[in-house]
Amino acid sequence: MIGTLFLLALLSLVLLCSVQVARCPDLVHSVLWLAVTLLSTACVLVWLAAPFLAGIQIVLYTGGVITLMLFGVMLTHRDATAVVPNPIQRPAVALVAAVTLLAILLAAIWRTPELAPAAMSPQHEVTTLQIGQVLLAEQLLAFEVLSVLLLAAMVGAIVLSRRKDP
Amino acid sequence: MSQLEALVEDPWLHGLVIGFLVLNLLMAVGGFASWWERRFAARIQNRIGPNIVGPLGVLQPIADLIKMAQKEDIVPRDADRVLFNLAPALPTFLALGGAAVIPFAGSWGEDGRWQNQLVVADLDIGILWVMALAGLMVFPVWMAGWASNNKYTLLAGMRAVAQGISYEIPLLLSALVAVVATGELSISGIVSWQAEHGWLIWRLPVLGFVAFLLFFLMSLAEANRIPFDIPEAESELVAGVMVEYTGLKFGLFLFAEYVHTFVAALLAVALFLGGAHGPFAERVGPLWLLLKAGLLFVSIYWIRWSWYRFRADQLMVLCWHYLIPITVLLVMGTATMVSLGWL
Structure with missing residues (x-):
């Protein structure tokens, strides 16, 4: 009972934060709300007995993707007067x-x-061992295709961002 | 130690009690490390250091605390108030969280296996938990840098994000060496393996030592310590993200740095130096772990007071051109050794 209430509280936190991501007039706050959304999603994953997924969620999404977003925000010009109203059109x-x-x-x-x-x-509870066995035995092809795809994306990013020497 | 463990059977209560002990230990270390560091630095620079307040100046941190509490709490007019006030609270929280999965003591069980004790929460995904917290560490630094609305803090925050996201990769990869070698993802599993088969720094010839050294260096980068303290860089950026902070908020940043460094030392010990394992481990409880971590802690500050700082671009070149390839090779080498059955 307490567990279900806890889950409901977590899910409403996820919802609330996602609404904030869309409604927030300030881009920086929006990105930070997205970070909180992803963190609370990780908490939901823990409640659903998938701790490995939760850890990966935080390392990859909150630690990686959001950090890159912050970097992107910082590289753009800061204009205090620019407020995005975000109305529902x-x-x-x-x-x-x-x-x-x-x-x-x-x-x-x-x-x-x-x-x-x-x-x-x-x-x-799904253990990390089970996930590893599924990934590297049953789903080996999909796993390898994904890694090739990521490699291609990486090479593409390098080609695109390479300095064009005359 | 085992009597203490037996006192609390309930896992929740057990975690709470051990957590209380560990928290207090780390807070004490973080508090008095500032006095110790100033004395230590003074010796390196042929000075005396604080020696007036209390015997040998040991009460200096308390005097500092009283001084800081009296300072005016200034929030810059154009600052982002919420983020500005939130940022100092987070680093201590994140740094302390990493210590939750470290077993502080251990002993040999009846069956000849190593039993870990004094773990706050023995998570199956120990390493992942630590890495997740390390990844979140850039947020408070960045929030402070952005919210202060000052060009120095903004530059420092930008550097911190770039450094954090780059150095997280070799940190993860060098920790992966321990995971691959032992086949365990939880810190206590790694410590048990090392107690039974030998510490990784020796057990994995050459690779173990290099991995330990790199993990240690990467932890310095994550904790923003010299030679990786670009985000702070007092000579170029005044004091980095802390420029606009006063009083206890400033103090919280300093405090978090000490705690973070100590937790990083604890982690390096647990991953590569056998954790709480050592002669008479049953008798001395957490002393072995604290001794090893203390030695690493000392060397961190030794490096800090005798070395220079990298330039921001050198730091990136070092990470992407050298550290990441080396750590990838380390993981591949360890995996080869494990699959050939040499371990």
């Missing part, structure tokens, strides 16, 4: 888009038996 369209996305996600979750809410409980 067309609420009806936004509502339709959100509801459609929610429906698709819910359908996908309910159709996959491993993802059904009943299967998610702290009793089914």
Whole structure:
């Protein structure tokens, strides 16, 4: 019971922070709210007995991606007068888009038996060993294809940012 | 130690009690390290250092605390108030968190296996937890730099972010050497392996020593210490991100640095120097760990007071051109040794 309440509190924190990311007039605050969103998502993952995923979530997303975003923000010019109001321009369209996305996600979750809410409980703790065995045995091809993709992205970034010597 | 452990059976209460002890230990270290460092630095520079307040000047930190508490709390007019006030609170919190997964004592069990004791939270993902906290460490520094709305702090914050994100990679990779060699992801598992098979710094010929050295250096970079204290750089950036802070907020940054350095030393010991393992480990409890970490702590400040600082661009070249390739090779070498069964 307390666990469920705790989960609900965490999820509402995630929601609240994501709304703040979209609504915040200041870009820097927006990025920091995104960091809090990702951190609270990691907490949800811990509650769902996936500590490894939670750790990776923090190392990669909060520690890596958000830091890069901050760097990007700092490289741009700071203008104190520029305030982005972030109004909801067309609420009806936004509502339709959100509801459609929610429906698709819910359908996908309910159709996959491993993802059904009943299967998610702290009793089914996934160990790092299991994740490693799945990645390097059953899903080896996908794993390697992903690493090649990342390598290609890295090479692409280097080519794009290379100084053009005359 | 084992009697103490047996007193508290309930895992939650157990964690709370051990956590209380560990927190107080680290706070005391962080508090009195400033006195020790000033004495130590004074000796290096042929001075005497603080010696008036209390015997040998040992009460100097308390005098400093009283002085700091009396200072005016200034928030710059154009500062981002929320971030400005939030930033000093976070570093201490993050630095202390890393100590939660370190076993402070241990002994040989009945079955001849090494039993770790005095762990606040024995997480399965110990290393990952530590790395996650290390990755978050750039946030308070950056927040302070941005929120102060001052060109020096902004430059310092930018340097801190660049340094943090670069040095996190070799830090993670050099810690990965310990993970690959022992096959354990939790810090206590790594310590147990080392107690049973030999400390990694010796057990992994050459590779272990290089990995330890690099991990130690990377921790200095993460803690923004010389030779990697670019974000602070008092001669170019005044005092880096701390320029606009006064009183206890400034003090919190200083305090967090001592705690962070000590936790980094504790981690290096747990990963490569066998943690609490040593002769008569059952009798002396946490003394071995504290002794080893203390020696590393001393060498960190020894380096600090006798070495120079890298230039910002040299720092980046060092990281991306040398440290990352070397640490990748280290991980590959260790993996080869493990798969050939040489360990």
